[in-house]
Amino acid sequence: MAGTRGTGRRERLRAETTAEIKGTALELMGSGGPDAITLRAIAREMGMTANAIYGYFATRDDLVTALIADVYTALADAVEAAWSAAPADDPAAGIRAWAHAFRGWALANSEGFRLIYGDPVPGYRAPEGGAAPDAAQRVCVGIAGLAAAAWPQAGSPGADDDFTWADFDPGLLGKVRPAFPGLPPAGVALALRIWGRLHGLVSLEVYGHLRAQTTSPDRLFGAELAQLVRSLGLAAG
Structure with a gap:
């Protein structure tokens, strides 16, 4: 004993x-x-x-790899919890929940955000397959889920959406296609565009680039989010 x-x-x-x-x-x-x-x-x-x-x-690289895995996992847990708590039949609510959880996590964990999305550690060599492939793909699959939920209302692909499966990473598709079999290649492209719009303002805010431009970054993010929802043909809520 x-x-x-x-x-x-x-x-x-x-x-x-x-x-x-x-x-x-x-x-x-x-x-x-x-x-x-x-x-x-x-x-x-x-x-x-x-x-x-x-x-x-x-080694230092072992520590950085462990940090990246922890940070990605924490982010994936945060956005998944927010998304799962949103009404399943309300894609706009799901997008809003995911987006606010992502921003809230990034602002509360700015060093972690910078580690995985911003500042590379000089000389760091990730292990084969990446530092946190499963957690990172959980985040990507979650964004694909936002696009999949919105796809019926988002409209038919236009001339600019002539994507094929060859346009995307096979590892990502190996996760996304089984999870959302009805999502076409243009839907995966939509997911990445949603990601870009949400990530852009959050990144500017984390790095302090909005401080001199606005006293209300939360209102700016909310306006961008509302416009995103409207552009997808969803009720703003």
């Missing part, structure tokens, strides 16, 4: 230290940019020896 308690305590302490290392890495990135993520700098901030931190992450 004593040995079991000791093992459990060691595992708990290791998990707490691992979480602190990750949090410190994001704080360093927030204050000093991606160059600031080094194991030695993290060890110094935490009062650890450099050798001790290598017992948690053998």
Whole structure:
């Protein structure tokens, strides 16, 4: 029994230290940019020896990979929870819920947003297949779900929507097509355009580029979201 308690305590302490290392890495990135993520700098901030931190992450790239996986998973969890809580028969509500959850998460986790969507870590080499392929594709599939729900009202593809399956990544299609078999290639393109419109303003806000232009970035985002919903032929709500 004593040995079991000791093992459990060691595992708990290791998990707490691992979480602190990750949090410190994001704080360093927030204050000093991606160059600031080094194991030695993290060890110094935490009062650890450099050798001790290598017992948690053998290399800086291992740490960055773990961070990216955590961040993508947290984002996917946040937007999926918001979308699932919206009425299933109201695609406009689903888009609004997903969009506000995405913006809220990005503003509350700006360092994580910058890590996965903005500032590359110099010299970082992701493992084969990517740092977080499953979580990243969960986000993409969720956006495809927004397009799939809106597709019946979004209208027939026009001349500018003459897409084929060859226009998209096979890995993405391997997730999207089974989940939404009725969504045509133009629907996948619509999903990416929705993503671009929502991501653009959020990115500007996270990086502080809207501060000098508007005192109401939330109203600006809301107006863009309302226009997006109208452009899809959906009720604004």
